[in-house]
Amino acid sequence: MTWVTGADGSPYGVTNLPYGVFRQNGGRSRIGVRIGSWVLDLAAAETAELVLAAGTLCRPVLNDFMALGRPQWLAVRQRITELLTDPAHRAAVEPLLVPLDDVELLLPIEVADYVDFYSSEHHAANVGQIFRPGQPALLPNWKHLPIGYHGRAGTVVVSGTPVTRPTGQRAAAEGPVTGPSVRLDIEAEVGFVVGVPSPLGARVPVDDFADHVFGVVLVNDWSARDIQAWEYQPLGPFLGKSFATSVSAWVTPLDALADAFVPAPDQNPPVVDYLRDVPHLGLDLRLAVEWNGEPVSQPPFATMYWTPAQQLAHLTVNGASLRTGDLYASGTVSGPERGQVGSFLELTWGGAEPVTVGGESRTFLADGDTVTITATAPGPDGTTIALGEVTGTIRPAR
Amino acid sequence: MTWVTGADGSPYGVTNLPYGVFRQNGGRSRIGVRIGSWVLDLAAAETAELVLAAGTLCRPVLNDFMALGRPQWLAVRQRITELLTDPAHRAAVEPLLVPLDDVELLLPIEVADYVDFYSSEHHAANVGQIFRPGQPALLPNWKHLPIGYHGRAGTVVVSGTPVTRPTGQRAAAEGPVTGPSVRLDIEAEVGFVVGVPSPLGARVPVDDFADHVFGVVLVNDWSARDIQAWEYQPLGPFLGKSFATSVSAWVTPLDALADAFVPAPDQNPPVVDYLRDVPHLGLDLRLAVEWNGEPVSQPPFATMYWTPAQQLAHLTVNGASLRTGDLYASGTVSGPERGQVGSFLELTWGGAEPVTVGGESRTFLADGDTVTITATAPGPDGTTIALGEVTGTIRPAR
Numbered sequence: 001m002t003w004v005t006g007a008d009g010s011p012y013g014v015t016n017l018p019y020g021v022f023r024q025n026g027g028r029s030r031i032g033v034r035i036g037s038w039v040l041d042l043a044a045a046e047t048a049e050l051v052l053a054a055g056t057l058c059r060p061v062l063n064d065f066m067a068l069g070r071p072q073w074l075a076v077r078q079r080i081t082e083l084l085t086d087p088a089h090r091a092a093v094e095p096l097l098v099p100l101d102d103v104e105l106l107l108p109i110e111v112a113d114y115v116d117f118y119s120s121e122h123h124a125a126n127v128g129q130i131f132r133p134g135q136p137a138l139l140p141n142w143k144h145l146p147i148g149y150h151g152r153a154g155t156v157v158v159s160g161t162p163v164t165r166p167t168g169q170r171a172a173a174e175g176p177v178t179g180p181s182v183r184l185d186i187e188a189e190v191g192f193v194v195g196v197p198s199p200l201g202a203r204v205p206v207d208d209f210a211d212h213v214f215g216v217v218l219v220n221d222w223s224a225r226d227i228q229a230w231e232y233q234p235l236g237p238f239l240g241k242s243f244a245t246s247v248s249a250w251v252t253p254l255d256a257l258a259d260a261f262v263p264a265p266d267q268n269p270p271v272v273d274y275l276r277d278v279p280h281l282g283l284d285l286r287l288a289v290e291w292n293g294e295p296v297s298q299p300p301f302a303t304m305y306w307t308p309a310q311q312l313a314h315l316t317v318n319g320a321s322l323r324t325g326d327l328y329a330s331g332t333v334s335g336p337e338r339g340q341v342g343s344f345l346e347l348t349w350g351g352a353e354p355v356t357v358g359g360e361s362r363t364f365l366a367d368g369d370t371v372t373i374t375a376t377a378p379g380p381d382g383t384t385i386a387l388g389e390v391t392g393t394i395r396p397a398r
Numbered sequence: 399m400t401w402v403t404g405a406d407g408s409p410y411g412v413t414n415l416p417y418g419v420f421r422q423n424g425g426r427s428r429i430g431v432r433i434g435s436w437v438l439d440l441a442a443a444e445t446a447e448l449v450l451a452a453g454t455l456c457r458p459v460l461n462d463f464m465a466l467g468r469p470q471w472l473a474v475r476q477r478i479t480e481l482l483t484d485p486a487h488r489a490a491v492e493p494l495l496v497p498l499d500d501v502e503l504l505l506p507i508e509v510a511d512y513v514d515f516y517s518s519e520h521h522a523a524n525v526g527q528i529f530r531p532g533q534p535a536l537l538p539n540w541k542h543l544p545i546g547y548h549g550r551a552g553t554v555v556v557s558g559t560p561v562t563r564p565t566g567q568r569a570a571a572e573g574p575v576t577g578p579s580v581r582l583d584i585e586a587e588v589g590f591v592v593g594v595p596s597p598l599g600a601r602v603p604v605d606d607f608a609d610h611v612f613g614v615v616l617v618n619d620w621s622a623r624d625i626q627a628w629e630y631q632p633l634g635p636f637l638g639k640s641f642a643t644s645v646s647a648w649v650t651p652l653d654a655l656a657d658a659f660v661p662a663p664d665q666n667p668p669v670v671d672y673l674r675d676v677p678h679l680g681l682d683l684r685l686a687v688e689w690n691g692e693p694v695s696q697p698p699f700a701t702m703y704w705t706p707a708q709q710l711a712h713l714t715v716n717g718a719s720l721r722t723g724d725l726y727a728s729g730t731v732s733g734p735e736r737g738q739v740g741s742f743l744e745l746t747w748g749g750a751e752p753v754t755v756g757g758e759s760r761t762f763l764a765d766g767d768t769v770t771i772t773a774t775a776p777g778p779d780g781t782t783i784a785l786g787e788v789t790g791t792i793r794p795a796r
Contacts, residue, residue, distance in 0.1 A: 113552045124707070139631050144574045145567050149633040150548040154511045154721045155598060166716035169543055169670065176542045178670045178715075200553060200642070201562035201796060225715065233537050235516060235547040236634020239716040242548070244598070272567065272576045287590035317576075318564035318625065318637040319796070323552045368693060398599060398717070 003191055004097065007036030011386030014084050015379045017077060018250035018388060019062055021340040022103040029060035034250060034388075035084055038097040042080075043163055045096055050089070051079045061110045062251060066195030066214040067324040068222070071215065073195070077255055080327045096127050105249035107158040107216075109193055112325035114245065115315060116189070116221060117148040119306035121265070123334035123342060130350040131229075136379045142267060146306035148328070151221070152242035156327065159249050159390040164221055165367060165397040166243040170226035180397035181224035181240075183351065184365040187332040188289050188299050188342035188373045189219040192308050193251055194326035206277045209309035210254055212322060212378040218248040218287070218373050218390040219329045225345055225364070248329070250388035252377075257385075260284045260377040273315050277309045283377065285387065287333055289342070290372045291357050299333035301375070367396045400482045401497065405434030409540045409784035412482050413777045415475060416648035416786060417460055417613070420501040425459035427504055432648060432786075433482055436495040440478075443494055448487070449477045459508045460649060464593030464612040465722040468701060471593070471612060496497075499764055503647035505556040506615075507591055510721035512554055512643065513713060514587070514619060514729060515546040516534065517704035519663070521732035528748040528778055529627075541667060544704035544712050548724070549619070550640035554725065557647050557788040561620055563765060563795040564641040568624035576786055578795035579622035582763040585730040586697050586740035586771045587685050588616040590706050592724035602714040604675045605708035610720060616646040616685070616771050616788040617727045623743055623762070645725070648786035650775075658682045658775040672715050675707045681775065683785065685731055687740070688770045689755050697731035697740040699773070765794045 003012040012018070012034050022039055024031050032039035046057040049151055053076050056065035065076075083089045089149035118124060124147075125137035141147065157163075165184055169176045195214035198204050204212060221241060228240025285301035306314075311328055332342040341347050348354055351363040365371070372391040379385040400412040410416070410432050420430050420437055430437035436744040449475050454463035463474075481487045516522055522545075523535035539545065555561075567574045593612035596602050602610060619639060626638025647726055662680035683699035704712075709726055730740040739745050742762055746752055748762040763769070770789040777783040 029433045074729065112548055113638075129548070141569075141574070141628055141631065145629060147629065147633055147636075150550055151512055152548055152718060153551065154724070157598070157720050163719050168716050171539075175667070176539070176670065178672060200555070201793075203565070203796075224442050224716070230539055231543060232632070232634070233539065234630070234634070235545055236630070236632070238513075238545075238547050239718070241714070242718045243716040269573070272574065274576060314637070318566045318622070318641040320550060320553050320637070326552070393770050394598075398601075 002035065003090050004035050004038060004084055008138035010036050011376060011384055012036050013383065014081055015383060016252065016256050016385040018252045018256070019108065020250045021061060021108045023106060024098065024103055031059065031062060031065065033080055039100055039103055040080070040093070041096045041098055043316045048092070050083060050092060051076060052098050062108050063110050065326045066193065067197070067296050069196050070211055073253060074255060077253060079136050100283050105158060107156070108249060108251050110325050111153040111156045111327050114151040114153040115148050115153045115328040116331060117306065117311050117329065118331040119146050119304050119311065119332055119333045122303065122336050123332040123346065126334060126341065127345045129343065131177050134302045143267070146311050148311065148315070149236045151245060155242055156247055158246045159246055161246060161392060162395045163244045163246070163392045164395045166224050166227065166239065167397050168224065168227035169230055169240050171230045176230060181226055183225035184394065185223045185225050185344045186371050187221035187223055188287050189221055189329040189332060190285055190301055191217040191219040191247055191327050191329040193217060195324055197324050198316060198322040199321040200321040202310055203274070203319060204322065206275065206313035209312050212312065213254055215251040215253040215306065216257065216387065217251055218375055220246040220371065220373055220385055220390045220392060221329060222246065230369055246392045248388040248390045248392050252387050257283060257377055259380050262302050265303065265305055274313055275310045277307060280307060282307050285375045285377050287342070287373060287375045292370055294357050296355060296357065297341055297347060299340050300335040301333050303335045304330060304333065309317065317394040349359060365394050367394050369394045400433060401485050402433045402482055408434050409774060409782050410434050411781065412479055413651065413781060414783040415478060416649045416654070417506065417649045419432050419459060419504045419506045421504060422496065422501055429455050429457065429460060429463065431478055435498045437498055437501055438478070438491070439494045439496055446490070448481060448490060449474060458689050459548050460506050461508050461723045463556065464591065465595070468609055471651060472653060474731060475651060500740050503556060505554070506647060506649050508723050509551040509554045509725050510723035512549040512551040513546050513726040514549045515544050515704065515709050515727065516729040517544050517702050517709065518729055518732045519703040520734050521730040521744065523740065524732060524744045528743065544709050546709070546713070547634045549643060552713050553640055554643045554645055557644055559644060560793045561642045561644070561790045562793045563793050564622050564625065564637065565627055566622065566625035569628045574628060580626055580762070581623035582708065582792065583621045583623050583742045584687070585621055586685050587619055587727040587730060587769065588683055588699055589615040589617040589645055589725050589727040591615060592720050593665035593722055595721040595722050596714060598719040599717040601717060602710055602720065604707050604711035611652055611706065613649040613651040614655065614785065615649055616773055616785055618644040618769065618771055618788045618790060619727060620644065644682050644790045646786040646788045650785050655681060655775055657778050660700050663701065663703055665703065668771060672711055673708045674706060678705060682704050683773045685740070685771060685773050686771045690768055692755055694753065694755065695737055695739055695745060697738050698733040699731050701733045702728060702731065748756050763792050765792050767792050
């Protein structure tokens with residue numbers, strides 16, 4: 001029970017407490033934590049010595065705080081919980097609450113490296129069937145390792161940032177043509193933010209996941225399918241992805257998701273040693289995709305074949321180091337049903353089966369379209385917590 | 399003519415002047431410029447107001463200086479030239495020269511995003527023939543756009559850093575096995591370092607190359623061919639590359655390479671508008687690869703099919719922004735002859751044709767092997783300038 005008005009019973013109650021970065025009236029960037037429809041100004045709280053985190057809460061991004069490590073993450077979370085639940089603190093803390101409507105939310109982390117995985121079996125199989133009909137839906141390596149690649153860290157933007165339609169080359173009968181993408185798509189994903197780094201040449205064991213990963217963001221990995229299809233052989237996606245990747249403004253700490261861990265799908269064939277996680281746990285995050293305000297899909301993250309712990313172990317098995325601010329995304333989240341897919345490529349089966357949005361028959365994104373991805377997760381005692389949203393509106397190509 | 403002892407006539411004369419970051423006795427990181435076998439301490443020079451660059455020469459990496467833009471790059475270069483050539487400055491400047499033997503060279507830039515291209519026709523054709531015998535050597539897209547992908551910025555290391563042999567999965571008859579790479583290779587490349595950023599949603603025209611790119615480094619993009627071969631379908635190289643990418647400690651400013659621009663190979667079919675550069679210029683950089691001290695190859699950068707200006711225009715045509723510190727590498731530099739290839743994959747034709755190194759028959763890298771890549775370029779008045787070196791020694795897998 002919190003003394004903050006309206007927060008109890010909301011999906012941003014005292015068991016959630018996601019971190020973000022905000023500013024008011026163009027002022028300086030400040031770290032805050034969300035409670036109900038308020039932001040608790042943690043920079044002010046640390047300055048007032050109400051919470052102590054070695055000064056890291058007074059920085060303009062979460063990185064230095066995330067680098068402190070799990071014992072500090074837990075201690076700060078516990079202290080914030082005390083401040084928001086014990087009425088004795090109300091007089092000191094209430095002046096530090098800012099209405100959410102009065103703030104601008106900023107990119108909460110400085111992204112170091114951005115990696116995108118491809119870990120939904122349903123998504124990979126759908127893509128395989130759409131692009132390689134008549135062949136095996138999955139490539140031979142897919143069940144042996146979590147396929148991933150590096151994306152562009154410099155174009156990771158916060159939810160709400162407009163997305164300019166990318167221009168590029170696409171294949172045509174007469175040869176490649178250059179122009180604005182005509183198959184602009186979304187990818188609904190979940191991203192994991194690394195707090196604690198690891199040294200070059202060492203690997204992070206699958207069991208150390210919670211010691212390195214600070215929290216979770218929602219991700220929309222915007223994708224220009226026509227640009228991607230022409231460019232991706234043999235070195236993978238490049239300009240079809242690198243124009244923008246949107247992330248939610250709120251970073252939900254892993255510790256808020258303790259009740260959301262659930263057994264992940266069985267893996268057959270058995271995985272090699274460095275990928276064996278016991279228990280083999282995924283996260284019961286329930287995503288929802290809205291296209292211009294209409295719900296079009298509910299991707300279930302619990303169906304992901306590869307778990308975030310396996311992804312982290314794979315990412316570092318070759319000795320690659322982790323840096324604070326590394327972001328790795330799950331890959332498109334798609335469940336077994338058409339209404340559970342995380343891309344419009346799948347929703348419209350390669351554009352061949354349009355859907356009705358706003359009374360119109362639609363396949364890929366039009367200028368002016370807005371896509372919003374949200375998610376919820378089980379919280380303690382039957383409650384539900386929300387993971388913020390990632391939204392973006394398409395602007396015409398320049 | 400410089401008054402610095404021994405610098406005239408050396409490949410690090412006053413027409414070269416590459417920038418780097420050094421420290422002495424574990425002290426703080428300082429920006430310097432190389433002249434002969436000395437480093438001019440630019441942090442000290444700026445503190446003494448001998449050269450002015452808005453304080454950016456007192457920082458621990460080159461990024462803030464590189465962000466100032468070309469007029470400032472030229473002004474600082476001109477001023478350093480004055481200091482090193484006018485005997486009137488000798489008394490003030492000579493105490494700021496540090497013997498190269500007394501310093502440790504550090505990573506000169508904070509790498510933002512790292513992109514690797516694939517722009518040598520000879521290399522792409524060799525790889526095609528090795529991996530897809532009997533099929534067309536180049537894929538259909540190759541001559542229409544400079545193929546590229548994002549690499550791991552966090553594992554870019556300075557020349558001299560030991561490289562731990564990566565562990566990972568590779569294909570075997572009985573299914574994938576996990577272990578240290580058995581096909582560890584080099585890729586001799588040239589890297590371009592971005593100084594001036596560009597906004598999200600805008601493109602950088604091919605003609606604006608010299609306004610954004612500050613300089614050039616040598617790159618060894620170490621590659622585990624066995625890991626790469628198993629993982630790369632369909633999203634490209636990942637762990638086969640991400641364990642380490644070595645760069646030279648010296649960043650050669652583009653302005654030192656004015657005499658090295660030469661017409662690049664004709665492009666047929668003609669390229670699309672945004673890739674058309676007039677004049678179409680490459681760089682006459684002459685690379686040399688030594689394997690345990692033995693020269694094994696001399697890759698000619700002038701043979702590259704795609705130019706660095708075209709690569710930059712391509713990288714941003716979709717609206718992707720540039721950040722100061724972005725690094726994009728050319729891809730493996732291979733000329734038409736076997737003695738001009740930039741990888742041991744090509745040198746030994748996929749391992750089928752071993753070479754003799756140190757009296758032994760060799761294919762890929764063994765533990766303890768050292769590879770050093772150097773390069774020279776034409777300077778003014780028939781002189782030759784050197785581009786430093788990128789070297790690394792293989793340590794056993796952990």
